[in-house]
Amino acid sequence: MITVYHYMTVAAILFAMGTYGVLTRRNAIVIFMCIELMLNSVNLTFISLSSHLQNMDGQVFVLFVMAVAAAEAGVGLALIIAFYRNRDSIDVDNINLMKL
Amino acid sequence: MELIFFYLIALVAIGSGFLVIRCQSPVNSALGLVNTFFCLAIFYVMLHAPFMAAIQIMVYAGAIMVLILFVIMLLNLGTEARKRYTHGVVWSAIASLLVLFNVMYFIKRGRVTGAEGDITSFTVESVGHTELIGKALFTEFLLPFEIASILLLVAIVGAVVLAKKEV
Numbered sequence: 001m002i003t004v005y006h007y008m009t010v011a012a013i014l015f016a017m018g019t020y021g022v023l024t025r026r027n028a029i030v031i032f033m034c035i036e037l038m039l040n041s042v043n044l045t046f047i048s049l050s051s052h053l054q055n056m057d058g059q060v061f062v063l064f065v066m067a068v069a070a071a072e073a074g075v076g077l078a079l080i081i082a083f084y085r086n087r088d089s090i091d092v093d094n095i096n097l098m099k100l
Numbered sequence: 101m102e103l104i105f106f107y108l109i110a111l112v113a114i115g116s117g118f119l120v121i122r123c124q125s126p127v128n129s130a131l132g133l134v135n136t137f138f139c140l141a142i143f144y145v146m147l148h149a150p151f152m153a154a155i156q157i158m159v160y161a162g163a164i165m166v167l168i169l170f171v172i173m174l175l176n177l178g179t180e181a182r183k184r185y186t187h188g189v190v191w192s193a194i195a196s197l198l199v200l201f202n203v204m205y206f207i208k209r210g211r212v213t214g215a216e217g218d219i220t221s222f223t224v225e226s227v228g229h230t231e232l233i234g235k236a237l238f239t240e241f242l243l244p245f246e247i248a249s250i251l252l253l254v255a256i257v258g259a260v261v262l263a264k265k266e267v
């Protein structure tokens with residue numbers, strides 16, 4: 001029998017892996033993908049708890065998380081492109097000045 | 101049987117997540133992430149949320165991943181990005197294990213409680229998941245829905261302004 005704790009364990013493992021990726025990778029796009037991984041693990045927690053409690057509110061919240069993730073994808077990738085134009089690299093170790 | 105299926109999908113999801121954080125090439129990471137999104141969509145179907153599974157595949161695996169792959173191809177990162185692709189592995193591993201330990205401690209020791217509703221899997225099958233989501237979204241959560249639309253508008257304008265030639 002699958003309980004809500006199984007799903008939450010999978011979500012916790014995915015979240016920890018996303019944290020590791022954000023902290024270790026140097027490529028800005030891969031860091032961005034790891035953030036998406038963390039957002040998705042949170043979505044899995046929301047939906048499993050919503051299904052367990054037989055309540056619809058968590059799934060509506062997942063819709064808003066997806067809207068924020070889409071907005072974040074657009075703005076974040078535009079920032080990465082602007083940074084690449086100025087420095088010819090998307091290595092986060094090169095992002096050490098606020099000005100150009 | 102269902103438990104074996106769950107463990108299989110969980111294994112694939114975590115393995116693909118491992119590919120995301122370990123692959124040198126960003127394209128391979130993106131493909132692993134798509135695989136993880138599909139596994140999560142299967143989980144949503146198993147949790148009686150088919151509309152969420154459809155949205156997961158259309159919005160995440162469709163729109164956002166195509167955008168990310170498009171930017172990877174556009175920037176055309178050559179061999180210079182492959183020389184050294186990680187930093188601070190030890191401390192990051194300690195930090196993420198700490199996060200994992202914290203969350204697992206709460207999952208093992210805690211009990212799930214909360215405001216229980218009356219939407220069982222039988223209700224979802226008879227009424228339809230999309231209708232239930234739509235009713236909740238357009239009555240109870242109408243104001244957050246409108247705010248989300250304004251957020252998306254701001255994000256569109258911001259992306260256009262940031263990606264212009266002269267900022």
